[in-house]
Amino acid sequence: MIIHPQGYNSQPLPTCREEMSRRGWEQLDVLFISGDAYVDHPAFGVPLLARVLEAADFRVGVIPQPDIKQPEQLQRMGRPRLFAAISAGAMDSMVNHYTAAKKIRSNDAYSPGGKAGLRPDRATIAYTAAVKGAFKGVATVIGGIEASLRRLAHYDYWSDRIRRSILVDSKADLLIYGMAENTILELTHRLAQGEDISALRDIRGTAYLAGKDHPLPAHSLPLPSFEDVVADPQIYNMAFRLAAEQTNPFAAVPLNQPHGERQLVVNPPSLPISEEEMDRIYALPFSRQPHPSYLEPIPAYLQIRHSITSHRGCFGGCAFCAIASHQGKRIQSRSIAAIIKEVDAIAAQPDFHGTISDVGGPTANMYGLACGNPDHERSCRRSSCLFPERCRHLQTDNQKNAELLAQIRSHHKVKHVFIASGIRYDLLPLQPDYYDALLEHHIGGLLKVAPETFSDPVSRVMHKPGAAVFTAFLDDYRQRCRQTGHFPGIVPYLISGHPGCTLNDMIDVALYLQRHQLKVEQVQDFTPTPGTLSTCIFHTGSDPFSGTLVHVPRTAKEKKLQKALLLYHRPESRRDIEEALHLCKREDLVTVLLDTHNSHRTAVKPRKKRR
Ligand code: SF4
Structure with a gap:
């Protein structure tokens, strides 16, 4: 090019x-x-x-x-x-x-x-x-x-x-x-x-x-x-x-x-582009502004005007996400030098007051990462480098990402740099320098992570890591916070109504949230968007790769009850939770799940699944 x-x-x-x-x-x-x-x-x-x-x-x-x-x-x-x-x-x-x-x-x-x-x-x-x-x-x-x-x-x-x-x-x-x-x-x-x-x-x-x-x-x-x-x-x-x-x-x-x-x-997909090409594209003379004819602000622009795209692509392969089929699995990153030039351009804007609102791409901590075996990569047919387990060829070195953030922080016009893009929490423990920098400098209030579910059967349908991986991350995160004296809260993003998720699964997710003192503020109701694996399962009721039959929540009632379970801590969820527990014959959990005062002291084990 x-x-x-x-x-x-x-x-x-x-x-x-x-x-x-x-x-x-x-x-x-x-x-x-x-x-x-x-x-x-x-x-x-x-x-x-x-x-x-x-x-x-x-x-x-x-x-x-x-x-x-x-x-x-x-x-x-x-x-x-x-x-x-x-x-x-x-x-x-x-x-x-x-x-x-x-x-x-x-x-x-x-x-x-x-x-x-x-x-x-x-x-x-x-x-x-x-x-x-x-x-x-x-x-x-x-x-x-x-x-x-x-x-x-x-x-x-x-x-x-x-x-x-x-x-x-x-x-x-x-x-x-x-x-x-x-x-x-x-x-x-x-x-x-x-x-x-x-x-x-x-x-x-x-x-x-x-x-x-x-x-x-x-x-x-x-x-x-x-x-x-x-x-x-x-x-x-x-x-x-x-x-x-x-x-x-x-x-x-x-x-x-x-x-x-x-x-x-x-025809076959276009080939990934090089770092040099990425640098040239993002260095084109964008005014970085809405067309001057607009009299009203454009919300999506306000969100990104002081943010930086450092890379594209995602090798996570989550079943409900279309990013990999649009941007590709391979990470295509810009050079640090080119990104710093963009920081110069942002800092020169009259409305810049020292805060870079995001540095990332589809997944912030994938910047600079790559497959470590080019021969395998050329013939690889896996949709994810992380699921069902992390591929041994994936290199997770975080030096470049940590260095990028350090250079942006040291820019003379930058006071804060936040990471608003999604973060793969299962990669963070392998990226100690990036992880430390993130905790110390780059979380604007709350760390937002997206486990999407805490039910293992549903995780498998979603192609996400299971609850044990998240629990290990959470324990480590809280320990690091205690050690460093920084206590940014953590907000998990979860999906309700995803294929594979029964009411029983969602009751277990609610119990997990309660056991681990987590509260969800926003619930994403699953939308079958075009082209994703989850949408395919939504339509056919079975996994196209394994052939396994998959439960699909379809009725408004079931979706409503699932959502209420994720928001178990809200008083307005009470009636729906009681109904969900009754339908699943798990009334024994009414007091446990709804007693928010005692919730943090109650150790509840999830019961065996009825599937
Ligand atoms: S060989 Fe492994 S690391 Fe490389 S692209 Fe395939 S799954 Fe990813």
């Missing part, structure tokens, strides 16, 4: 004719349409890709959150010369719009003023139709998390059915999935050199539709057809398993999945 970061100003990219004229541009090469407000910051995908193309000398404009009923909004910068790049935004639009209970959300963190309703449902499909209506025959490319995770036939929670690949439903010419810098650069260069979009069939990180008789790529792996996965949940499981085995970019083959008379072809 060749990027020339020098020579560009920090004006946002054009969003209207007047801004194009200021740059002396008559026509755009590429028009980005986004479901999010336009914030020219590298934490947001569309602005980042737009800057990557700008740095390669393409003329790029952005239309954020257009009203699809008004074609003139899409036409305001004219027809793009090469293609329109369409994204629903940083979140799947259905996740953005609806709660786990399918109720409409009242706000949207990615919109000015946090206002809801500024993007349509199924935004990728709606925007593509609108662009095709506004510019007849223009090439359309869809990408972003919504397109990425809906690239194959998939279960859709909101309509409670299997949907076709979003490429079929959107009628776009090409789909880009995963982290897209190299993919979109190759695509744009080849279109600029005169290739037709229908001829671009070999670019990593893309998917396309071909006629049934069209020759498929060599060695492509056939997946069960859309019609077959609709008809049989076990065939859906098989399709999920086959696709999940083809996520290592070094070993993956193309996939093909018939949809009616056509074949969906998914």
Whole structure:
């Protein structure tokens, strides 16, 4: 990848004719349409890709959150010369719009003023139709998390059915999935050199539709057809398993999945990018500000404006999380020197008062980590380097991460550096320098960790470490706090209603919380988001890898009772807890679980599971 970061100003990219004229541009090469407000910051995908193309000398404009009923909004910068790049935004639009209970959300963190309703449902499909209506025959490319995770036939929670690949439903010419810098650069260069979009069939990180008789790529792996996965949940499981085995970019083959008379072809993922490439991308001249036309603050921007992305990727492989299938399992880190330059840029902003709010990525303590055996990595088919047990090839050296934090702390304009990104607590004991620094300098009040459950059977479904690992961490953490005299509290994040979790399991989780003097403030009700293993299990009721039948909490009642158990310490949970204990014939625990005054002195052992 060749990027020339020098020579560009920090004006946002054009969003209207007047801004194009200021740059002396008559026509755009590429028009980005986004479901999010336009914030020219590298934490947001569309602005980042737009800057990557700008740095390669393409003329790029952005239309954020257009009203699809008004074609003139899409036409305001004219027809793009090469293609329109369409994204629903940083979140799947259905996740953005609806709660786990399918109720409409009242706000949207990615919109000015946090206002809801500024993007349509199924935004990728709606925007593509609108662009095709506004510019007849223009090439359309869809990408972003919504397109990425809906690239194959998939279960859709909101309509409670299997949907076709979003490429079929959107009628776009090409789909880009995963982290897209190299993919979109190759695509744009080849279109600029005169290739037709229908001829671009070999670019990593893309998917396309071909006629049934069209020759498929060599060695492509056939997946069960859309019609077959609709008809049989076990065939859906098989399709999920086959696709999940083809996520290592070094070993993956193309996939093909018939949809009616056509074949969906998914090329192998794009290759990870180097530290040098990461440094160049994040050093592009972002203004780091929302577009000046916004009059109201954008909540998601306020959260990240003084934070730093140090890396991407996650090798945790949690079943409910889509990060690995979007960003990849391999950690791609920036250099310390490049990150310190970003600290300089943040510190120069007038609204900076000395606090860096986060340094991290999907998992903060994975910065700088890698597989220690490149040969094994190239052929590795594990979805996680940590589950079911830590791989012996994983190197967990924390020197680079500890050094990074030390250098940021010593910056003359920085007073505080916090870590707000998630932390893998099972890695921390292997990272003593990082762990010490975290405790001493970087916890802003409470240490937030995400065991997600304390039930071992549920942990196995989630691909998380079990309760014993968390207990060992908790004991060690509390001991360190006593030794150092720092006592940041600890808040566990837990999920209710996850596949595999029965009411009995959740009663045991509540007892665990009580025994270990832990209180949960927020409960995440499980949402079957597109493309995850947990969503597959939610739909089929069985694990696609082991074939084991899995209990799936589906009724509003069961979900409510599970949630109440996690919030056992709240008076308003009392009636639901009594009901849950009655349903499970565990009334003997009523006094134990609800006697909050005696709770810390009561030693309760979990009873044997009734499964
Ligand atoms: S070989 Fe082990 S450490 Fe390397 S990528 Fe595979 S699971 Fe991770």
